[in-house]
Amino acid sequence: MLKILTLPCFLFIIRSSLASNLEHDGWANIKLEHCLVPSASPVFTERGNITIQSLRLGQAIVKQNPLTEQEKNQLRDLAAKNQFYQIRSTVVASDGAENTFLSTIKACMLAESELDDKLSVSLDYTGRVIGVTLLIASSSTCEGAFVPLSKLKQFTTHVYVRHSDVGPIPNTQSYIEKLEREKEARERGEVKDNRSILAKYWMYIVPVVILLMVSSMANPEAAAGNGGGAGR
Amino acid sequence: MTNLGHFITLCATILSAHAIYEDQVGKFDWKRSFIGKVKHAQFDTKRLIVTTHENIIASLSPKTGEIQWRQLMEDPQEHQPQLLHLDKDAVTVSGGKSRFYVRGWDAPTGSLLWEWPLVLDRPGDSFWLLQGDLLVHVLAIKGSHMEVTQFSVKTGEVRAKTRKIPETWVSGDKCVTANPYFVCVFNGQLFWLDVVNEGGRASSQPIQGGPDCNLLEFDGPKPAVLLVRQNSAKIVELGGAVLPHEVAPNAVSIGSSVFQLEANLDNLDKLVRVKSFDLVSGRESSVEIDYPLGLGGPYIVSGQCRGPACELLLSSTDHALTLVRLPEGRVSWTREEALSNIISVEFFELPVSDLEASIETEFTDNDVITMFTRRISTQTKQLVNLVSGQFGSTRDDFGLHRIIVVATAVGKLFGIDTLRNGSIVWTYRLPNVKPVMLLVQRTARHAPLPAQCVLLAQDVTTGGGVLFAFDPISGESRGLDRLSYRIKQAFVAPNEDEEHLKPVIVIGADDSVRVFPERGPKTVAYVYTIDQSLVQGYRLEPDGLKPVWNLNLGVCDLVGVSTRPVTERVHSQGRVLHDRSVHYKYVNPNLIALATLSEDPVHKSVLNVFLVDGVTGFVVYSTSHKKAKGPVHLVHSENWLVYTFFNERFRRTEIVATELYEGSIQSNSTVFSSFAISQLPEVKTESYILPANPVSMSVTLTERGITNKFLLVGTSSGSVVEIPWMLLQPRFADMPCGPEESCFPYMPEIAIPPEATINYNQTLARIRKIAVAPAKLESTSHVLVHGLDLFYTRVAPSKTFDLLKEDFDHRLIVLVLVGLVVASYVTKYLAAKKALRQAWK
Known part of the structure; x- marks a missing residue:
């Protein structure tokens, strides 16, 4: 217990000279507390401690105690009654700023996942923690499975540091390049001709048609003779 | 190039079809123009020139009250009209603090004749006087002196150098002008000084009454002011006597007569009485006017008399403008100027017959x-x-006939008919409240139970919450609840009681929860509140509110919050890709989109956009744009978010589309739960240049969500343009994009063709918001654009695929059918005959 308490202090001394934003790569220390007894004014008890050494890389050291018998029973009761499991995380950043965040999940989901939970730490663009959320990876809510107490031993928490994306900008460069490529291709005559057959080959079609017309006009007797023959 | 060709043909087929034909103008759209609360008014023989608190000069027809012309001046937040003078031309002075504009307008046409600006070196209380072509500006520096400058009104040329007149009686807030004097009340004495003619000396006169008396302008035959004490006033002629008449503070003089309004309690049909007396002859008269019921308390703005016939222009506390003709006491017309500032809009279906x-x-x-x-x-x-042959106003088959209920900033509710050119069906005035929003408790679908709507408002004096329930179809009151506390959050719970009434849940500033009506069903819901940068999520349980999550967005300004429309339905669960596989959408009904602007020492100001799950507080996605400036507009629908902002680096408006996908497998496909997250949504983004300055943005909404989506963007130039969502939808980087995939190749600039303007040539002034509601016809959405003008139209993003065309030839179809039937019978007869003949052979 003593070890866990001294760790943040130790880190604080080392890193306090560094700025907290992402460019200088800050760190953060998260003290986790949870509430296992549902009440109007929840009482939080210590759950563990997480140190994110590098916010940029998102590496975290997770220190959590195994659950005591009493805690196991309390958690099982919470799950059985379909209550909510709440954590309170106190984040101390490298610039000394302290923030407290709440997060709530369904206790039965936590029990069914056998205490395999995920902690999402969301940062803003400067690298300041804006929220800490506890999640359970599952494609559905509780299935009602019975979880033996032996499976509720210790939290296996994965920490995910989630950075803010850099917003997109209109991609004019590649569009202009594309237009230029097409222009060049056209100039080189590589562009595919998608005109209709008539538009493309009119210079061949028109003489043929004229030839046909002229030939049929030059030989009217044959045509008339044929017609007369059929009539008879 | 081929791609471009395809794109143009696609554009042509999709976009050109949405323009309307010339003969369709006004067929399913209407526009109503407003001017706002009137400040000054001047009569002319043929027109009535007014300036309003919206910083507008307009000319109205005295016969009908219609706007003949209207000119918008600067932003009314900072600039207000200071002076209106109508001679041959109309002269206005408008501005605020230290910047003023002097303008001349041609009275018949409203064209600007001349204009010059005046910038003051120091702030103070400005007063203006106009005599002939001499404009006098008086700058009162409280308790010290005044600076008088004379200008030529047309050119702005300084006629006489600024005179500094050291007078200790200049008090600023208790001063008025009375041509040619500048008058102040100070220490129980009335002081005045001729500021037009040089060399005038300040005069004074003791007045009776304590320090609580006030001065009002009075445009009498002789220079005079109104000395107001509590609720009565006296006319003080400068240099003359205090007239013995006890008048109301709203007294106005026209010629030599003084007019004032009084409540008339003797006759309940005519609640207002005009009293007048002649200053010269002393003749008194009194006329009862049939003032329309439902309007607020009136006061006289201006008037004119021609012999015994007079016209009085009245304005009221609810900003209505009324012209009364005397001596008949008849109301010529009324303009509901409250509609120039709408807070909330809801569309209601009519009840069944x-x-x-x-x-x-x-x-x-x-x-x-x-x-x-x-x-x-x-x-x-x-x-x-x-x-x-009477059918009354009942529901039509396609749900195109609606009642639009609007709540205005002055606390007046209106029911407006979507057909019949937006005529007002009913009005209801709530004095001393500031509306916040309208909540729909029951629609008209549950006949015979009537529809019910609740107006959520704030009391002007106490700040406490007000809930007003009413019937949106008839405008009848269903009860008013005044709460003793402020409202922090209020919403309509989704579950109905046995009378199909959805309870309104009100959370007070002290986190107390109340349900209206009180017997309403208990609900479990998730609520969020935003206090500057702290976002707090609660779970609402029958025994109270419990905080469940919170976010701290840091030091920033919250510039936008958007949630999906409650009634929105997503028809298609995924997007079909070129290889016929389906990419499933991440459709989370609990998603909240937040936009903040924060100061940054390096990047000036940074726009942050967050997508937060309202149940767990999980930040699903966040992004930031550096060197970005407001105004920011957010639109959140289905699985996507669109926002616009101004990029300071490139000096252009950009529009960004963000789309969320689950991928090729759909997790929790039956019931969506925010708690069950199997994988993080895949985010696609794309950015574009928008060649317009957006002031409002909205998205079309249809009954079942089958129809394509259109973004409706109101621009500062007064047009509302529709942009197909398909144009903005982020493209998949490694996939072909062409007409076969029904995908537009990426173009960095969004083209806005003129035919995409849904209000065609009807420019809309100062657009504030665009309200959208689905019609019963899947293809169609109702759109109401409000600002200074009201514009209603219907849009059909995928064209009216579920309607026959207007020029559909019914007659031909019937003829062909009849012909076929006849032909079949004839052939049947002939065939039978032939068969008979064959049998006899």
Whole structure:
């Protein structure tokens, strides 16, 4: 217990000279507390401690105690009654700023996942923690499975540091390049001709048609003779 | 190039079809123009020139009240009209603090004749006087001196150098002008000074009354002011006597007569009385006017008299403008100027006709006799309706006839008909409240139960919450609840009670929860509140509010919050890709989109956009744009978010589309739960340049969500353009994009063709918001654009695929059908005949 308490202090001394934003790569220390007894004014008890050494890389050291018998029973009761499991995380950043965040999940989901939970730490663009959320990876809510107490031993928490994306900008460069490529291709005559057959080959079609017309006009007797023959 | 060609053809087929034909103008759209609360008014022979608190000069027709012309000046937040003078041309002075504009307008046409600006070196209280072509500006520096400058009104040329007149009686807030004097009340004495003619000396006169008396302008035959004490006033002629008449503070003089309004309690039909007396002859008269019921308390703005016939222009506390003709006391016209500032809009379906309602209730009883009598009475009604041909305002098949309920900033509610050119069906005035929003408790679908709507408002004096329930179709009150506390958050719970009434849940500033109506069902809901940068999520349980999550967005300004429309339905669960596989959408109904602007020492100001799950507080996605400036507009629909902002680096408006996908497998496909997250949504983004300055943005909404989506963007130039969502939808980087995939190749600039303007040539002034509601016809959405003008139209993003065209030839179809039937019978007959003949052979 003593070890866990001294760790943040130790880190604080080392890193306090560094700025907290992402460019200088800050760190953060998260003290986790949870509430296992549902009440109007929840009482939080210590759950563990997480140190994110590098916010940029998102590496975290997770220190959590195994659950005591009493805690196991309390958690099982919470799950059985379909209550909510709440954590309170106190984040101390490298610039000394302290923030407290709440997060709530369904206790039965936590029990069914056998205490395999995920902690999402969301940062803003400067690298300041804006929220800490506890999640359970599952494609559905509780299935009602019975979880033996032996499976509720210790939290296996994965920490995910989630950075803010850099917003997109209109991609004019590649569009202009594309237009230029097409222009060049056209100039080189590589562009595919998608005109209709008539538009493309009119210079061949028109003489043929004229030839046909002229030939049929030059030989009217044959045509008339044929017609007369059929009539008879 | 081929791609571009495809793109143009696609554009042509999709976009050109949305323009309307010339003969369709005004067929399903209407526009109503407003001017705002009137500040100054001047009569001319043929027109009435007014300036308003919206910083507008307009000319109205004295006969009908219609706007002949209207000119918008600077932003009314900072600039206000200071002076209006109508001679041959109309002269206005408008501005605020230290910047003023002097303008001349041609009275018949409203064209600007001349204009010059005036910038003051120091702030103070400015007063203006106009005499001939001499404009006098008086800058009062409280308790010290005043600076008088004379300008030529047309050119702005300084006629006489600024005179500094050291007078300790200049008090600023208790000063008025009375041509040619500048008048102040100070220490129980009235002081005045001729500021037009140089060399004038300040005069003073003791007045009776304590320090609580005030001065008002009075445009009498002689230079005079109104000295107001509590609720009565005296006319003080400068250099003359205090007139013995006790007048109301709203007294106005026209010629030599003084007019004032009084409440008339003797006659309940005519609640207002105009009293007048002649200053010269002392003749008194009193006329009762049939002031329309439902309007607020009136006061006289201006008037004119021609012999015994007078016209008085009245304005009221609810910003209505009324012209009264004397001596008849008849109201010529009324303009509801409250509609120039709308806070909230809801669309309501009309109830079914009594007939249909009675059919629906026909089989509710088991008693045979009552059923029989009901049937008989229904059929008699049917017969009566058939004979009289009356159908009244009832629901139509396509849900195109709606009642638009609007709540205005002055606390007046209006019911507006979507057909009949936006005529006002009903009004309801709530004094001393500031509306916040309208909540729909019950629609008209549950006949015979009438629809019910609740206006959530704030009391102006106490700041406490006000809940006003009313029938949105008829405008009848269903009860008013005044709460003793402020409202922090309020919403309509989704579950209905046995009367199909959705309870309104109100969370007070002290986190107390109340349900209206109180017997309403208990609900579990998730609520969020935003206090500057702290976002707090609560779970609402029957025994109270419990905080469940919180976010701290840091030091920033919250510039936008957007949630999906409650009634929105997502028809298609995924997007079909070129290889016929489906990419499933991440459709989370609990998603909240937040936009903040924060100061940054390096990047000036940074726009942050967050997508937060409202149940767990999980930040699903966040992004930031550096060197970005407001205004920011957010639109959140289905699985996507669109926002616009101004990029300071490139000096252009950009529009960004963000789309969320689950991928090729759909997790929790049956029931969505925010708690079950199997994988993080895949985010696609794309950015574009928007060649317009957006002031408002909205998205079309249809009954079942099958129809394509259009973004509606109101621009500062007064047009509302539609942009197909398909144009903005982020492209998949490694996939072909062409007409076969129904995908537009990426273009960095969004083209806005003129035919995409849904209000065609009807420019809309100062657009504030665009309200959208689905019609019963899947293809169509109702759109109401409000700002200074009201514009209603219907849009059909995928064209009216579910309607026959107007020029559909019914006659030809009938003819062909009849012909076919006849032909088949004839051939049948002939065939039978032939068969008979064959048999006899």
